[in-house]
Amino acid sequence: MNITIDKTQQREKMTSLMSKFVSLVSYKLPDDVENKLRELSEEESNPLAKIIYDTMFENQSLASELKRPSCQDTGVLQFFVKCGQNFPLIGQLDSILKDSVYKSTLETPLRHNTVATFDEYNTGENIGDGSPSIFWEIEEDSDKVEIYTYMAGGGCTLPGVATVLMPGEGYEGVVKFVLDRMTSYGINACPPLLIGVGVGTSVETAAMNSKKALMRPVGSHNENENAAKMERLLEDGVNAIGLGPQGLKGSKSVMGVNVVNTARHPSTIGVAVNTGCWSHRRGKITFDSKLDYVINTHKGVTL
C-alpha cells in the first residue's frame, strides 16, 4: 500500500520537475552554447552579422527575463534517456516524460507541434502518437537516470539527412556529404550551426549517432584520434565558407562539428548530418533514486 502511494507521489514529483525543466530549456540556452555565441560575436567583423548577433543577445535576455520560449518553434521534444536498471520509476518514465511535455505546453506555453499523420489534424496538445520522441539506453547496476532534453525544430534539426556510402568513396565521401549540406540546407537552418555528424553501418545507426553528436557539448572532442581530426578539419572548413549568422555572410559558420561513430559492415559507410541551429535548446538533467536532481548544462539554475 505505502509503496503504491509513494510511487504515485514520486511520479507526480518527477512530472512536475521535468515540466519545469522543459520550460527552462525553452527560454535559456545551455552555458556552452551561450559562451560560444558570445565568442563568435566578438570575433565577427561583418556589420550586418554584428546587427544579427546583437538581436540574438537582446532576444535571449528578454526570453530569460519574461520566461518565454526564445524561439517560437519549440520543436518536437526529443529525450535521450540513460536509465539505471534500478531507477525506481523506470517503468513509468515514458508516461512521465509525455505528461511533462503536455504540462509544460500549457504552463510555459509551448507551441502545438503535433500533427496526426494521414488524418492531418493538429492534436492541439503538443503530444501524440510517438510524440515526444524518447530514445532509451539502460545502464547496468545504477539507480540514476540521465535525461537529455532537446527541442528539435522543424527548420533546423528535424530535416536531417542520411545515406550509405560505398567504402570506395572513403571518408572523403563523408566530407563531401557534410560540406554539400552546408551550402544547401545549412544556409537556411539558422547558422551559426552545431553540426552533428554520425558515422555507422546504416542509415538508422548513422542518424542516431548524428543526433547524439548534438547532445555533446560545444568544444568537446571525439576520443578517436582520426575522428577528432575530421571534426577539426570540418569545423575549420565549414567556417572558411563564411555562412555567417542567418546565412547572410560572416567570419564563421558554425559553433562546432561533433562526430559520433560506431562500427560498420565491410560493405558500407553509413553517414548522417544533423544541423542544430544557433538556438540550440538542449539540457541535461540527472535524477538519483530519491529524485534529487542536478542540472548539468545550466549552471546555478534550480527548478
Next chain:
Amino acid sequence: MSKKILTTPIKDEDLKDIQIGDIIYLTGTIVTCRDVAHRRLIEEKIPLPVDLNGNAIFHAGPIVRDHGNEDYEIISIGPTTSMRMEKFEKEFIEQTGVKLIVGKGGMGKNTEAGCKNHKALHLVFPAGNAVYAATKVERIKEVHWKDLGMPESLWVCEVKEFGPLIVSIDSEGNNIFERNKVEFNKRKEEQYEFISKQVRFIK
C-alpha cells in the same frame, strides 16, 4: 543612416529605391501565412479570408495564449524557412497583391520573378528571436483558419517598427542568397580538395 520604415498599405513606388542587403522596419498589418495556407489558396483554390493587397505576410507560426472572448496574446513569434513556400509564392504574389514577404533564409527563381513582375520584397527577420519580435507586435486584430491549429492559423497582427528586416529579394528580382551561394560554393570546393586528402583513413 536614418531608419527606413515602411507603413501598410504599401505602394509599388515605396519599394523602388530599396535594394538587397538594406535593412527596413514595418509598421502596420502583417499576417502569418505558411505551408498549408499557401497550398489552400494556390492548389485547393480556396480564397484567403484576409485581404493582403498592399500588406505583408509572415512565414511564421507563433505561440499564442488564448484568454477567451477572442482575446489573444502573442508570446513568441518568429520566421520559419521561407524556401518551403517557394513553389507557391509567385502565384501567391500575383493573386493577392501582397507587397512584403517576411521569413527566414532565401527563396528561389519563382519568388524572384514574382517580386520583379509585381513589385514586392522578400525580407529576412533574424530567426530564433521570437520574444524580441513579439515585443514589436502591438496586438492580434483577428485570426482565421483556426482549424489548421496554432502554428498554421492566419494571425492578423498589428506591428510597430517591426524589424530589423533584411532585404533578401528586391523589386528588381535581385537575390542576396543566390549571390552569396556562388561564393559559398566556390569556397566549399576549395575546402573539399584540402580536407579530402587528409581523411584517407581507408588504405
